[in-house]
Amino acid sequence: MSKKGILLVLAIQFIGLMAFAQVQVTNLLVENRMEPAGIDKQAPRLSWQLLSSKRNVMQTAYEIRVATDLKSLEKGNNLSWNSGKINSEQSVYVPYSGDELLPGTTYYWQVRAWDNQGKRSKWSEPSHWLTGIKDVDNWKAQWIQVGFEEEEGRPSPLFRKDFSSAKKVKQAVAFITAKGVYEAEINGQKVGDACLAPFWTSYNERLQYQTYDVTELVKQGTNAVGVTLGSGWYRGNIGFSGQVNVYGSELALLFQLELTYEDGSKERIVSDDSWKSSTGPIVYAELYHGETYDARLEKAGWSTPGYDDSAWSGVEVKDYSKDILITTENEPIxxxxxxxxxxxxxxxxxxxxxxxxxxxxxxxxxxxxxxxxxxxxxxxxxxxxxxxxxxxxxxxxxxxxxxxxxxxxxxxxxxxxxxxxxxxxxxxxxxxxxxxxxxxxxxxxxxDMEQTGSFVCSDELVNQLQHNIQWGQRGNFLDVPTDCPQRDERLGWTGDAQAFARTATFNFRVHSFFDKWLKDVAADQYDNGGVPFVVPDVLRNGQVSPGWADVATVGPWTMYLAYGDKDLLAQQYESMKGWVNYISSVSSDDLWKPDFSFGDWLFYRPFDDNSGMSAVTDKSLIAQAFYAHSTQLLIHAAQVLNKQDDVTKYEQLLKNIKHSFVQEYMTPNGKLVSGTQTAYVLALNFDLLPEDLREQAAKRLVDNIRTYNTHLTTGFLGTPYLCHVLSRFGYNDVAYELLMQKNYPSWLYPVTMGATTIWERWDGIKPDGTFQTPGMNSFNHYAYGAIGDWMYRVVAGIDTEAENPGYKGIQIKPHIGDQLSHAKAELKTYYGTVVSGWEKVGDKLKLNVSIPVNTNAIVYVPASATSAVTESGKQLADVSGLEVVGHEDGYVVVKLGSGAYQFESN
The missing domain is CATH 2.60.120.260 (Galactose-binding domain-like)
Structure with missing residues (x-):
């Protein structure tokens, strides 16, 4: 190559590097989702990420523009909103502040940003969102039911209608929901790619509709729409007592299609008395029991125009309420x-x-x-x-x-x-x-939650455990956080959800998933503030249980920490407060002794139940511990939401609760009345003991663990916090030993038995191949997967700062264990991907860290002194933009900004 050619190549490479060095805007989200349909908020919140190859990059300003067509957006004309340049580092949850949003309309948007070097990015690639129906008055469709008497077995009904589109269609938007579940077709093609819509909510209070852009399915001329319904959660068999028709006994459809023509005119196709109904090949369908499909009964072409439906029945129009209709805000199945x-x-x-x-x-x-x-x-x-x-x-x-x-x-x-x-x-x-x-x-x-977290380490059994945790979450996060997905249950058990919530936020983006479900928690909350065992509440027994009902406080606070969403916290605040007030109302002298409690569900019992080694924890002690925990979380929420009167009120209540705990459940020398691992774990994790007695309580915990040959004995309520408490009080080695145990009871025992998901019981399959009691022995039951939270936040060390939640402020503090030679976690946040990976190489430790643009981090590098640490081969004092801020318990503490860092220490 000539000298001129070489120079040209180098110039092109330099331009490419400079382009990447300049900040870029990417991953545009509307209400936490990519290009969502059905946004009903007038001020939906917009988020984006910044990319840069440089270190210590922050956003200093942004500009957003929004339009109803791409050409106007790109030219900057006829905009629905132009924010102008806003001096702010906010890049998450920026509210739309433009013209009133119209229903059933696609809005295109893009953003550009300025960094702390004064550089301005290019406009991002355009993204879009589709608004929902927005107001109940915009529903012109009527509820319709079949016009014939249903057969035994309740085969799935079919509804159809032909319609004409006289002009060229610019946009077609369908709004659909059902009492039951549905699949819709236009001209023989399925509408959307969701399954089991409209999904499961507290149907009496909240029924979701779905919004679809079906422009590609509607043609000029004659068209047809067809919809099949199924019993689903609405009237099908739900729960373990044979319940049917929980919400109603008859299925119904609501369908509205809005056509916008190229000339600007509009037309509406709605469900009404002109539709026809029949049955088809789905002769039986129940969630628990399965589906029978008789292909001989197929009606070929039934959802295409021109089909002869003369033998079909009419429909019955019903005056069901539309006031409970809400848009779908979470990801579909x-x-x-x-x-x-x-x-x-x-x-x-x-x-x-x-x-x-x-x-x-x-x-x-x-x-x-x-x-x-x-x-x-x-x-x-x-x-x-x-x-x-x-x-x-x-x-x-x-x-x-x-x-x-x-x-x-x-x-x-x-x-x-x-x-x-x-x-x-x-x-x-x-x-x-x-x-x-x-x-x-x-x-x-x-x-359809985005996978956000990964964890790998040097031990293949632990890696399989992580695999099992994620697949347990996949299988049980089917619109609601179910306990299990196979037997006659599949309910939204609140205890399982609260135990696993923080682990869930690492593995997948469950922001919208929990946002939707927590609204149902509030909807099904009893008038007295109590929270049911399951949500949606199909059991309807009026009872509550400690550690289950506390999802009302644990859920919102956990989501706030993980995603920094103050709106979600405000939305759930009255529910949180209602739960704490309920406990207060049934307590005596700030001491809660509940009428009913599941206790530390499925705690360790040895095969020989007469051995005296069963780890039974006093249920009232557990109740008091969670009373304190929920009150503390309510105080945190009140502080964030600036509700100072509530802060003062509940801080006094918390003091009283802790005092009553000590008086009732602790001897003067610090011994708890229940000597179980769960008792000490809850007391220590929730800071219930006087500070001068906590160290000895931690020692008692470890002594108990050693009594069981370094095995856990905790159930659903103690397990999530066990290893956290051990690491916090200086027993990280014991926490690692528990993680690495391979025989019952342990996390790895099911792995050695071939598990590919988390089991409900520590010994679902016994060493001799026999099974635990079949009445309660699920092999896909995610609660014990809560150990994942310790693996991610302690072993790998990725955490968020409580005062800067949602990983705007990041903490990296890995805890090294003798049993592993390396471990690495990655987490996709709203700001970008956080990475923490450590590896032992000879007598050195390497720690690789990646921090997203527009965030800051505190990194704890395992080392005895600053002089023992280098970053990218340099002494820390020589690294620009990095500040050593202290030394703590075997760590050198470093403050830094965005970028990739390679630390090495002796």
């Missing part, structure tokens, strides 16, 4: 990962079984050829028994069985619609011919 068979086997009992290698939640798709009337059934199970046979007892009454009846035409494909299963194995019966792996796939279903 979608089809996600696909699994192929890893083994096809014949069991000792002669069953044909397919193993997909992963315990998942979703359904199986099948290809099959046979004769009309041939019937193939698929029964789903999580495990095989010790002899290798299909094990179904732990499903209780849930059938988990899908049946497909062939129409006898070439290759047919089956996929369920209005059910789902929790399984790893399937038993196939009636399949004509040989089972071949290419004819079966399993698809995972869950709320």
């Amino acid at each position: 979608r089809k996600k990962e696909v699994f192929h068979p890893v083994e096809i086997l014949t069991t000792p009992e002669g069953d044909q079984v397919i193993d997909f290698g992963q315990n998942l939640v979703g359904w199986v798709q099948m290809k099959v050829s046979g004769n009309a009337g041939d019937q193939v059934s698929i029964t789903h199970t999580e495990v095989l028994d010790k002899d290798g046979n299909v094990y179904l007892e732990s499903l209780r009454s849930a059938k988990q069985k899908n049946t497909f009846i062939l129409k006898g035409e070439s290759v047919e494909e089956f996929e369920p619609h209005f059910t789902w299963q929790g399984f790893r194995f399937i038993k196939v019966e009636g399949y004509p011919g040989e089972l071949k792996p290419e004819n079966f796939t399993a698809t995972a279903l869950y709320s």
Whole structure:
């Protein structure tokens, strides 16, 4: 290459580097989601991220512009909002402040930013959001039901209507909901990609509708819309007592299609008495029991124009309320990962079984050829028994069985619609011919949360534990945080959710997921402030339990810490306050002794229950501990929301609660009346003991752990905090020992037994291959996965500052253990990806850290002295923009800004 050519290449490379060095704006979000549909807020909050290869980069100003079409946006004309240059480092939750937003309208937006070097970014790539119906008065559709008497088994009804579009369509937006679950089609194509819409809320108080841009589906001329309904949560079998028709006994549809033509005129297609109804091939569908699909009953072309529906029935218009209708603010349930068979086997009992290698939640798709009337059934199970046979007892009454009846035409494909299963194995019966792996796939279903966290380390069993934690969350975060996804339960148990909430925020972006569900917590909260066991509350027994109902305070505060969303905290504040006030109202002398309590659910009991080693914790002690915890969280919320009167009131209450705890449950020398691990963990984690007695309490905790040969004995309420307390009080080595234990009871015992999700019980499968009691033995039950929070925040060391939540202020403080040679965590925040990874190399420790633009961090580098630490090969004093701010318990404490850093210490 000539000298001139070399110079040209170098110049191009330099320009590229300079372009990346300049701050870039990316990852535009509206109300925490990328390009969402159905935004009903007049001032939706806009967020973005900044990218730069430089260190210590902060935003100093931004400018946003919004328009209803891309051309106007790019030219800066006819804008709905132009913020102008705003001097601010805020890049998360910036409220829209432009013209009034119109319903069913797409808004395009972009942003540019200035950094602390005075450099201005280019405009970001445009993003957009679609508004919802916005006001109940904008609903012109009518609720409709079938016009015929339903058959036994309640087959899924079909609704259809032909309509004409006389002009060229510029935009078509559909608003749909149902009493039940639905799938909609326009001209034979499915509307959207969600499953089981409108999902599950407290239907009597809040029924979600969905908004879809269906412009590509509607054509000029004749069109048709068709909608299939299923029983779903609305009237199907829900709960473990055979409940049906919990919210109603009849399904109904509400459909509204808004057409905007190129000439600006509009037309509306709505559900009314002109629609027709019938039934089709889904002859049975229940969430727990499965779906029966008779392909012989398919009505070919029923959702396309020109279909002959003369034999169909009419519909009945119903005057159901629309006042409870709300837009869908969280991520829909979608089809996600696909699994192929890893083994096809014949069991000792002669069953044909397919193993997909992963315990998942979703359904199986099948290809099959046979004769009309041939019937193939698929029964789903999580495990095989010790002899290798299909094990179904732990499903209780849930059938988990899908049946497909062939129409006898070439290759047919089956996929369920209005059910789902929790399984790893399937038993196939009636399949004509040989089972071949290419004819079966399993698809995972869950709320379409973005995966935000990862954790890897030098121990493969711990890595598998992390895998199991994430898959437990996937399977049980199907619109509500369920306890389990397979047996006749699948309810939003509040105790499981509060125990796992912080772990959940690391692995996936659950901001909108919890925002939606916590609104249902408030909606189903009793008038006296009590909070049900499950939400949505289908049990309706009026009871509360400590550690379960506390999700009312734990949930909002945890989401605030993880996402920095003050609006969510304000939204839930009265619910938080109502719960604490309820406890006060049923307490005597600030001492809560509840009428009912689940206690430390599923705590350790040895195989020999007469050994005297069962870890039973006094239930009233637990109640008092959570009373204090919820009161403290309420105080934190009141401080953030500047409710000073409440701060003063509840700070005094908290003093009284702690005093009553000490008086009732602690001897003068600091011994608790329950000597269990959970008792000491809760007392220490919630700061219930006098400071001068905490160290000896921690020692008692460790002594107890040693009594069990360094094994945990905690249940649902003690487990989330166990290792945190040990690390906090200087017993990090014991915490690591607990993590690394491989025999029962421990986190790794299920891993050694082949688990691919978290079990409900520490010993769901015993060492001899037999099972725990089948009445309560789920193999996908995420609560014990709460150890993940300790792995991420303590082992890897990634945390947020409480005074700068949502990782605007970041803390990196890894705790090194002898059992691992390296560990690394990554977390996608609203500001960018935070990384903390450490590795032992000989007698040195390497710590690699990455901090997003527009944030700051405090990094704790494990080292005895500043002189023992280098960053990118330089002494810390020689590193620009980095400040040593102290030394603490074997760490050199460093303050720094954005960028990638490579620390090394002796």
